[in-house]
Amino acid sequence: MKKVLMTLFVCGVMIIGSWQSGDAALLDGLLSGVEDSLGDRLAKKGEKLKVGNFYTSEKPNAHGPIGMMGDHTHDKGEFMFTYRYMNMDMDGNRDGTDNVSARDIVSPTGGGFNVTPTDMRMQMHMFSGMYGVNDTLTVMVMVPYIINSMNHLTRMGAKFKTESEGVGDVKLTSLWRLYAFEAPSIGAHRFHLNFGLSLPTGSFKKKDDTSLGRARLPYPMQLGSGTVDVLPGLTYGGEMGDAAWGFLALGTIRIGRNTAGYSKGNAYQLNLFGSYAWTRWVSTSLRFNWSDWGNYDGRDTDIRPHPVIAPEDFISTADPNRRAGERLDLLPGINLLFPEIWGLENHIGVEGGVPIYQNLDGPQLETDWIFNVGWQVVY
Ligand SMILES: [Cu+2]
Structure with missing residues (x-):
């Protein structure tokens, strides 16, 4: 089912991409038909339909909520x-939609694992640059620095912590404006296509001290996928008066396997958000983020937390078939636009939220709290 959805999604993006290349006369005809009838209706109200690749900034909600990337x-x-700065706190484990206690997971009569994670913090410093090459193409580079820490409980009742830190996977993305139209009574409507590549710059061979000595860390503590990942997406943004809203769909498709012998699961996320500018400088937003990610293909034979016991029986994080999940997050946010300083436009955004639904191939750590803050400078 997931594979089918993913294929449909990629096909959809490719079809839209081929429209953009201009050889689809059918679509051009359809769009000009819609344009004509919309134009006629607006003309009766004394308005003119504007069509083209335009965008307005200088509003606090001209950019989407800060946790989204590629929205504009x-x-x-x-x-x-x-x-x-992005922070995710995970506390406690879940199997499917049910909570399971750490004690239960390591109990011989319960989960039967020897060790379990109890909580994890994932922090990220993300640096990104965007540049408008022309009025159709915007390019974007994203460089993450990741800091992970995970606490564990053993069957004997001992606790220990592992940590990993470093540069993650660098992403190169292009954003292609497809179509935009606006008129006073219908607002502004804009569409763009996202197409990017994630490069395997993040380590997937991180080690740290565990209860049984120094070892390669299990999957969730690694910083990169080790594969080149294709990142297709489609964005719609609307604006009318002080309100703005949008939809952003993004996919992650892994190409081949990494040198450790596996590929992470494919993933997609759907964002739906609305925002309102209360003054020229302050807007608030509400975002729903649905994400879905798959299990791994293959395995890393160097993730062997115990010399005899099979990795997937020893600790859940070393099992490539206990990685998948789906989650719906609800994220309120604030965007601020500051007066220009030296010709620079400054935006500050804060967003925090909680999952309202999550279903995991567990036992797996559940997400409890998400916090994103960011500073944007436009020149
Ligand atoms: Cu930007």
Whole structure:
């Protein structure tokens, strides 16, 4: 089912991509038909339909909630630098939609594992740059620095912590404006296509001290996928008066396997958000983020936390078939736009939230709390 959805999603993006290449006369005909009838209706109200690749900034909600990336494009020659701090706290385990206690997971009559994670913190410093090459194409580079720490409980009742830190996978993305139209009574509507590559710059061979000595850390503590990942996406953004809203679908498709012998699961996420500008400088937002990610293909034979016991029986995090899940997050946020300083436009965004649904191939650590803050400078 997941594979089917993923295929449909990629096909959809590719079809839209081929429209953009301009040889689909059918779509052009359809769009000009819609344009004509919409134009006629608006003309009766004394309004003119504007069609083209335009975008307005200088509003606190001109950019989406800060936890989203690739939600907006830039005009020719515009440059934007962003720094984000992202924090995710995971506390307690879940199997399916049910909570399971750490004691139960390591009990011989319960889960039967020898060790279990109890909680984890994932922090990320994300540096990104966007540049408007022309009024159709915006390019984006994202460089993450990841800091992970995980606490564990053993069957004997001992506790220990593992940590990993370093650069994650660098992403190169292009955003292609497809279509935009606006008129006073219908607001503005814009569509763009996202297409990117994630490069295997993050380590997937991190080691640390465990209860049984120094060893390669299990899957969730690794920093990168080790594969080149294709990142297709589609974005719609709307705006009317002080309100803005949008939809952003993003996929992650792994190409081949990494040198450790596995590939992480494919994933996709769907975002739906609305925002409202209360003044020229302050807007608030609410975002729903649905994400779905698969189990791994293959395994890393160097993830062997015990010399005799099979990795997937020893600890759940070493099992490539206990990685998948799906989750719906609800994230309120605030965006601030500051007055220009030295010709630079400054935005600050804060977003925090909680999952309202999560279903995991567990036992697996559940997400409890998400916090994103970021500073954007547009030149
Ligand atoms: Cu930007």
